[in-house]
Amino acid sequence: xxxFYQEFSxxxxxxxxxxxxxxxIIFLSYRFSTYNPDSEKLSAYECGFDPYEDARNVFxxxxxxxxxxxxxxxxxxxxxxxxxxxxxFLSLDSLWGMFDFIFELMFGFIYAWKVGALDxx
Amino acid sequence: xxxxxTLLNIFLIITSLLVIFSRNPVYSVLFLILTFLTASxxxxxxxxxxxxxxxxxxxxGAIAVLFLFVIMMLNIKVLSIVNYxxxxxxxxxxxxxxxxxxxxxLNIFSSKDVLEQASFxxxxxxxxxxxxxxxxxxxxFLIGFLxxxxxxxxxxxxxxxxxxxxxxxxxxxxxxxxxSRSDKFISFFHKIT
Numbered sequence: 001x002x003x004f005y006q007e008f009s010x011x012x013x014x015x016x017x018x019x020x021x022x023x024x025i026i027f028l029s030y031r032f033s034t035y036n037p038d039s040e041k042l043s044a045y046e047c048g049f050d051p052y053e054d055a056r057n058v059f060x061x062x063x064x065x066x067x068x069x070x071x072x073x074x075x076x077x078x079x080x081x082x083x084x085x086x087x088x089f090l091s092l093d094s095l096w097g098m099f100d101f102i103f104e105l106m107f108g109f110i111y112a113w114k115v116g117a118l119d120x121x
Numbered sequence: 122x123x124x125x126x127t128l129l130n131i132f133l134i135i136t137s138l139l140v141i142f143s144r145n146p147v148y149s150v151l152f153l154i155l156t157f158l159t160a161s162x163x164x165x166x167x168x169x170x171x172x173x174x175x176x177x178x179x180x181x182g183a184i185a186v187l188f189l190f191v192i193m194m195l196n197i198k199v200l201s202i203v204n205y206x207x208x209x210x211x212x213x214x215x216x217x218x219x220x221x222x223x224x225x226x227l228n229i230f231s232s233k234d235v236l237e238q239a240s241f242x243x244x245x246x247x248x249x250x251x252x253x254x255x256x257x258x259x260x261x262f263l264i265g266f267l268x269x270x271x272x273x274x275x276x277x278x279x280x281x282x283x284x285x286x287x288x289x290x291x292x293x294x295x296x297x298x299x300x301s302r303s304d305k306f307i308s309f310f311h312k313i314t
Contacts, residue, residue, distance in 0.1 A: 082171070
């Protein structure tokens with residue numbers, strides 16, 4: 001048992017306990033609550049009147065664009081972490097390489113800003 | 122340790138089968154998230170904690186959201202009709218790809234103490250996974266890293282060009298003109314004495 005697993009065993013205990021607690025709560029709420037379904041109870045509540053349509057309808061593609069931009073900058077941040085940790089062991093090329101990486105993504109960010117990909121009408 | 126690894130692998134296979142066989146597409150996305158989480162646990166078990174956390178950040182945090190958006194856009198409620206006509210062909214392709222991957226991995230993992238081999242340098246050097254990633258990626262694979270940056274830029278510009286409607290510009294409000302409006306025009310008609 002190395003130090004790594006000793007450290008992670010606490011997280012594992014927390015994880016197992018959270019699974020146990022969640023399943024216990026779900027089991028108790030199924031077991032001890034009165035279950036009396038009704039078409040009015042099960043339908044989606046929409047301010048007193050019957051719902052017109054399904055809650056899942058077609059929406060603007062811009063949400064998808066925002067999600068893709070989030071994914072790209074998330075990946076950029078994921079590249080930063082190992083670079084920051086091991087900066088003192090790296091050569092000068094990797095420093096300027098990271099500057100180039102930041103410059104490329106900054107160019108993309110300025111393009112997205114100027115074109116109006118982040119704006120809403 | 123080996124027992125835990127086997128357990129997690131069986132759980133991974135079960136959840137990935139449930140992704141395919143669940144009828145409601147939202148449930149299958151939730152099982153996909155569970156599959157990603159299990160994969161990250163396996164990589165943490167192999168002392169690769171940074172890789173596991175990256176799995177959670179990127180796959181669960183971003184890619185699962187993209188899958189969810191696709192499902193909401195396609196507006197499929199519950200899959201009722203399943204077409205089994207092409208199933209043998211897909212099964213054949215899947216078996217071929219599986220054996221290709223399996224034989225390759227068997228070559229790599231055929232030595233008995235691959236776990237010790239993988240974590241030998243780490244336990245000797247006191248290096249963590251993230252340090253190894255940083256030193257190897259930015260010292261030896263710098264060109265690949267720069268190419269990754271260009272790919273990210275191309276993906277960003279491609280996504281914007283595909284989805285954005287360039288024709289209708291957003292209506293801007295001019296701030297100082299809004300602020301400098303006064304009630305003089307109204308008070309012209311309603312003289313307050």
